Amino acid sequence: DQQVKQNSPSLSVQEGRISILNCDYTNSMFDYFLWYKKYPAEGPTFLISISSIKDKNEDGRFTVFLNKSAKHLSLHIVPSQPGDSAVYFCAASGNFGNEKLTFGTGTRLTIIP
Amino acid sequence: GAGVSQSPSNKVTEKGKDVELRCDPISGHTALYWYRQRLGQGLEFLIYFQGNSAPDKSGLPSDRFSAERTGESVSTLTIQRTQQEDSAVYLCASSFQGDSYEQYFGPGTRLTVT
Numbered sequence: 001d002q003q004v005k006q007n008s009p010s011l012s013v014q015e016g017r018i019s020i021l022n023c024d025y026t027n028s029m030f031d032y033f034l035w036y037k038k039y040p041a042e043g044p045t046f047l048i049s050i051s052s053i054k055d056k057n058e059d060g061r062f063t064v065f066l067n068k069s070a071k072h073l074s075l076h077i078v079p080s081q082p083g084d085s086a087v088y089f090c091a092a093s094g095n096f097g098n099e100k101l102t103f104g105t106g107t108r109l110t111i112i113p
Numbered sequence: 114g115a116g117v118s119q120s121p122s123n124k125v126t127e128k129g130k131d132v133e134l135r136c137d138p139i140s141g142h143t144a145l146y147w148y149r150q151r152l153g154q155g156l157e158f159l160i161y162f163q164g165n166s167a168p169d170k171s172g173l174p175s176d177r178f179s180a181e182r183t184g185e186s187v188s189t190l191t192i193q194r195t196q197q198e199d200s201a202v203y204l205c206a207s208s209f210q211g212d213s214y215e216q217y218f219g220p221g222t223r224l225t226v227t
Contacts, residue, residue: 004155034215043117043204043218044156089155093214100146100169101206101216105155 003027004092006104014112019077021107023090026071030092034101035064035075038087047088048075077109085111115139117219119205125225126195134190134222138207145188146208146216147180148172149201156204162188163210195226 005024013019021035031052036044050057050064050073057064063076077084087108091101118137126132138145147159158172162182173179177195182188192199202223206216 032214036218041220043206043220046215046217049215091156100158100161100172101148101156102158103148103156 001026002105003030004090004102004104006088006090006107008107009105010108010110012110012112013080015082016079019075019080019084019109019111021075021077021088021090021109023073023075023104024071025073025092027092027094027102028071029094030102031095032093033064033066033073034091034093035062036089036091036103037084038089038106044089080111082111082113085109117205117207117217119203119219119222121222122220123223123225125227128197128226129194131191131193132195132224134192134203134224136188136190136205136207136219138186138188138205139217140186142207142209142217143185144208144210144216145182146206147188147190148204148206150204150221151201159190159203192224195224197226200224200226 034049035047038044048062048064050066066073087106089106090104093099120135145162148156150156160180161169165182177193180190202221204221206218208216
Protein backbone atom coordinates (compact mmCIF):
# COMPACT_ATOMS: atom_id res chain seq x y z
CA ASP A 1 0.00 0.00 0.00
CA GLN A 2 1.82 3.06 -1.31
CA GLN A 3 0.73 5.93 0.92
CA VAL A 4 2.85 8.51 -0.90
CA LYS A 5 2.83 8.41 -4.67
CA GLN A 6 4.93 10.11 -7.28
CA ASN A 7 3.34 9.05 -10.53
CA SER A 8 5.95 10.51 -12.85
CA PRO A 9 9.17 8.50 -12.72
CA SER A 10 10.96 11.06 -14.87
CA LEU A 11 10.68 14.64 -16.10
CA SER A 12 12.77 16.68 -18.55
CA VAL A 13 12.72 20.49 -18.49
CA GLN A 14 14.59 23.11 -20.44
CA GLU A 15 17.07 25.20 -18.47
CA GLY A 16 15.49 28.44 -17.27
CA ARG A 17 11.93 27.09 -17.39
CA ILE A 18 9.79 25.98 -14.46
CA SER A 19 10.00 22.41 -13.16
CA ILE A 20 6.87 21.08 -11.46
CA LEU A 21 7.07 17.83 -9.52
CA ASN A 22 3.91 16.29 -8.16
CA CYS A 23 3.08 14.07 -5.22
CA ASP A 24 -0.15 12.53 -3.92
CA TYR A 25 -0.83 10.95 -0.56
CA THR A 26 -3.61 8.81 0.84
CA ASN A 27 -3.14 8.97 4.62
CA SER A 28 -5.14 11.87 6.09
CA MET A 29 -3.06 11.63 9.29
CA PHE A 30 -0.02 13.06 7.50
CA ASP A 31 0.49 16.66 8.56
CA TYR A 32 4.06 17.45 7.56
CA PHE A 33 5.53 17.15 4.09
CA LEU A 34 9.06 17.38 2.81
CA TRP A 35 10.95 17.30 -0.46
CA TYR A 36 14.39 15.75 -0.74
CA LYS A 37 16.87 15.78 -3.60
CA LYS A 38 19.20 12.88 -4.20
CA TYR A 39 22.31 12.63 -6.34
CA PRO A 40 23.76 9.21 -7.23
CA ALA A 41 25.82 7.60 -4.45
CA GLU A 42 24.77 10.26 -1.94
CA GLY A 43 22.14 10.41 0.76
CA PRO A 44 18.99 12.49 0.20
CA THR A 45 19.39 16.21 0.89
CA PHE A 46 16.56 18.14 2.51
CA LEU A 47 15.13 20.86 0.26
CA ILE A 48 11.95 22.31 1.68
CA SER A 49 9.08 21.37 3.95
CA ILE A 50 5.51 22.44 4.64
CA SER A 51 3.18 21.94 7.56
CA SER A 52 -0.47 21.12 6.98
CA ILE A 53 -1.47 24.45 8.51
CA LYS A 54 -0.02 26.19 5.46
CA ASP A 55 -0.73 25.92 1.75
CA LYS A 56 2.50 27.39 0.43
CA ASN A 57 6.12 27.66 1.49
CA GLU A 58 8.80 29.39 -0.53
CA ASP A 59 12.59 29.25 -0.26
CA GLY A 60 14.51 30.92 -3.04
CA ARG A 61 13.89 29.11 -6.31
CA PHE A 62 11.86 26.39 -4.56
CA THR A 63 8.19 26.62 -3.66
CA VAL A 64 6.03 23.84 -2.25
CA PHE A 65 2.25 23.97 -2.57
CA LEU A 66 -0.10 21.85 -0.47
CA ASN A 67 -3.72 21.11 -1.36
CA LYS A 68 -5.08 19.20 1.62
CA SER A 69 -8.53 18.59 0.17
CA ALA A 70 -6.98 16.91 -2.84
CA LYS A 71 -4.19 15.29 -0.79
CA HIS A 72 -1.74 16.69 -3.29
CA LEU A 73 1.49 18.62 -3.09
CA SER A 74 3.83 19.96 -5.68
CA LEU A 75 7.34 21.35 -5.84
CA HIS A 76 8.06 24.21 -8.22
CA ILE A 77 11.61 25.06 -9.19
CA VAL A 78 12.07 28.28 -11.10
CA PRO A 79 14.22 28.99 -12.95
CA SER A 80 15.52 25.44 -13.43
CA GLN A 81 19.29 25.03 -13.53
CA PRO A 82 21.48 22.13 -14.72
CA GLY A 83 22.51 21.44 -11.11
CA ASP A 84 18.90 20.67 -10.30
CA SER A 85 19.17 17.41 -12.26
CA ALA A 86 18.64 14.72 -9.61
CA VAL A 87 16.01 12.38 -8.20
CA TYR A 88 13.42 14.18 -6.09
CA PHE A 89 11.57 12.39 -3.31
CA CYS A 90 8.39 13.54 -1.68
CA ALA A 91 8.00 12.47 1.97
CA ALA A 92 5.27 12.74 4.56
CA SER A 93 5.09 12.46 8.31
CA GLY A 94 2.60 12.63 11.15
CA ASN A 95 2.71 14.50 14.46
CA PHE A 96 4.02 17.57 12.61
CA GLY A 97 7.23 15.87 11.64
CA ASN A 98 7.96 14.08 14.88
CA GLU A 99 7.68 10.64 13.29
CA LYS A 100 9.17 8.46 10.61
CA LEU A 101 9.02 9.65 7.03
CA THR A 102 7.03 7.81 4.38
CA PHE A 103 8.62 8.34 1.00
CA GLY A 104 7.38 8.29 -2.55
CA THR A 105 9.32 6.38 -5.19
CA GLY A 106 10.95 9.50 -6.63
CA THR A 107 10.97 11.51 -9.86
CA ARG A 108 14.15 11.82 -11.88
CA LEU A 109 14.43 15.42 -13.07
CA THR A 110 16.70 16.20 -16.01
CA ILE A 111 17.42 19.82 -16.89
CA ILE A 112 18.32 20.24 -20.54
CA PRO A 113 20.90 22.99 -21.15
CA GLY B 114 29.62 21.36 11.01
CA ALA B 115 29.90 17.63 10.44
CA GLY B 116 26.96 15.88 8.90
CA VAL B 117 25.68 12.36 9.43
CA SER B 118 28.37 9.80 8.72
CA GLN B 119 27.98 6.10 8.02
CA SER B 120 30.42 3.23 7.78
CA PRO B 121 31.33 1.25 5.87
CA SER B 122 30.36 2.94 2.62
CA ASN B 123 30.24 -0.42 0.87
CA LYS B 124 29.93 -3.93 2.23
CA VAL B 125 29.91 -7.18 0.30
CA THR B 126 29.08 -10.26 2.32
CA GLU B 127 28.20 -13.87 1.73
CA LYS B 128 24.71 -15.13 2.32
CA GLY B 129 24.31 -16.32 5.89
CA LYS B 130 26.92 -14.01 7.43
CA ASP B 131 26.14 -11.28 9.96
CA VAL B 132 26.84 -7.61 9.22
CA GLU B 133 26.99 -4.45 11.32
CA LEU B 134 26.34 -1.02 9.90
CA ARG B 135 27.28 2.10 11.83
CA CYS B 136 25.76 5.58 11.95
CA ASP B 137 27.15 8.71 13.61
CA PRO B 138 24.41 11.35 13.74
CA ILE B 139 24.82 15.10 13.84
CA SER B 140 25.92 16.15 17.32
CA GLY B 141 22.95 17.22 19.43
CA HIS B 142 20.35 15.48 17.30
CA THR B 143 18.14 13.46 19.62
CA ALA B 144 16.27 11.49 16.97
CA LEU B 145 17.86 8.91 14.71
CA TYR B 146 16.26 6.92 11.92
CA TRP B 147 17.26 3.98 9.73
CA TYR B 148 15.87 3.52 6.23
CA ARG B 149 16.79 1.33 3.32
CA GLN B 150 16.44 1.71 -0.41
CA ARG B 151 16.32 -1.37 -2.55
CA LEU B 152 17.08 -1.11 -6.24
CA GLY B 153 14.44 0.86 -8.12
CA GLN B 154 12.38 1.54 -5.02
CA GLY B 155 11.76 4.42 -2.65
CA LEU B 156 13.14 4.72 0.86
CA GLU B 157 11.65 2.28 3.33
CA PHE B 158 11.54 3.07 7.07
CA LEU B 159 13.16 0.55 9.39
CA ILE B 160 13.46 1.93 12.95
CA TYR B 161 13.40 5.21 14.89
CA PHE B 162 15.31 6.13 18.04
CA GLN B 163 14.44 8.95 20.41
CA GLY B 164 17.50 9.21 22.63
CA ASN B 165 18.58 5.63 23.27
CA SER B 166 15.14 4.08 23.13
CA ALA B 167 13.31 2.87 20.03
CA PRO B 168 9.63 3.83 20.16
CA ASP B 169 9.03 2.67 16.60
CA LYS B 170 10.53 -0.57 15.29
CA SER B 171 7.64 -1.25 12.96
CA GLY B 172 9.72 -1.22 9.79
CA LEU B 173 12.19 -3.95 10.72
CA PRO B 174 11.44 -6.66 8.14
CA SER B 175 12.28 -9.68 10.28
CA ASP B 176 13.83 -10.73 13.57
CA ARG B 177 17.18 -10.99 11.78
CA PHE B 178 17.30 -7.19 11.93
CA SER B 179 18.13 -5.33 15.13
CA ALA B 180 19.50 -1.94 16.07
CA GLU B 181 20.81 -0.18 19.12
CA ARG B 182 21.87 3.32 20.04
CA THR B 183 24.21 4.27 22.85
CA GLY B 184 25.06 7.56 24.50
CA GLU B 185 22.35 9.27 22.47
CA SER B 186 24.86 9.18 19.67
CA VAL B 187 26.15 6.36 17.53
CA SER B 188 23.78 3.66 16.31
CA THR B 189 24.46 0.19 14.94
CA LEU B 190 22.14 -1.75 12.65
CA THR B 191 22.82 -5.48 12.72
CA ILE B 192 21.57 -7.96 10.15
CA GLN B 193 22.02 -11.60 11.09
CA ARG B 194 22.17 -14.48 8.62
CA THR B 195 22.01 -12.14 5.65
CA GLN B 196 19.89 -13.05 2.64
CA GLN B 197 20.14 -11.81 -0.92
CA GLU B 198 16.97 -9.76 -0.52
CA ASP B 199 18.78 -7.74 2.17
CA SER B 200 20.91 -6.16 -0.57
CA ALA B 201 20.14 -2.44 -0.51
CA VAL B 202 21.50 0.96 0.45
CA TYR B 203 20.99 1.46 4.17
CA LEU B 204 20.53 5.11 5.10
CA CYS B 205 20.69 6.74 8.48
CA ALA B 206 19.14 10.12 9.29
CA SER B 207 19.04 12.34 12.36
CA SER B 208 16.95 15.28 13.41
CA PHE B 209 16.90 17.83 16.22
CA GLN B 210 13.23 17.39 17.20
CA GLY B 211 13.02 21.01 18.22
CA ASP B 212 11.38 23.74 16.20
CA SER B 213 12.05 21.92 12.97
CA TYR B 214 11.89 18.25 12.24
CA GLU B 215 13.79 17.93 9.02
CA GLN B 216 15.77 14.72 8.87
CA TYR B 217 19.33 14.93 7.63
CA PHE B 218 20.70 11.87 5.87
CA GLY B 219 24.08 10.23 5.73
CA PRO B 220 25.59 8.95 2.49
CA GLY B 221 24.41 5.40 3.12
CA THR B 222 25.99 1.96 3.23
CA ARG B 223 25.60 -0.12 0.10
CA LEU B 224 25.16 -3.74 1.19
CA THR B 225 25.53 -6.52 -1.34
CA VAL B 226 24.77 -10.07 -0.28
CA THR B 227 26.20 -12.67 -2.66
